Amino acid sequence: MRKLQDLANDDEFEQAHHIIQQIHSNELAEPEDFKxxxxxxxxxxxxxxDSPDDALFFFHRAYEQGSYVKNPDIKVRTNLTFNLNYLI
Known part of the structure; x- marks a missing residue:
């Protein structure tokens, strides 16, 4: 997850997409990882x-995990992005 986070933060979405395709949700153990x-x-x-409908679906799934997550940073980013997506 750390590598994925670093790539996304550096706007390297092509590489991040390649990495996230290799992650299966059954490999995730912690609510923080799901989020x-x-x-x-x-x-x-x-x-x-450029798929806001799919993005909204994923942001909503991340938002649903919010009550289980300890890291406030990812909660705030998800909430802001989720709300921003409505403006697009």
């Missing part, structure tokens, strides 16, 4: 694939 997985799927869908 990050769905958040970055949403980012890739919106910024690389």
């Amino acid at each position: 990050r997985y769905y958040y970055y799927q949403g980012q890739i869908s919106l910024l690389l694939q």
Whole structure:
């Protein structure tokens, strides 16, 4: 997940897309991992694939995981991106 986060933060969405395709949701154990997985799927869908409907789906899935996540940073980013997606 760390590599995926670094690539997304550096706007390297092509490489991030390649990495996230290799991650299977059954490999994720912690709610935090699910939240990050769905958040970055949403980012890739919106910024690389220009698919706001898919992005909204993934951001919503990440948002649903919010009550289980300890890291406030990813909560805030997901909430902001989720709301911003409505404006697009």
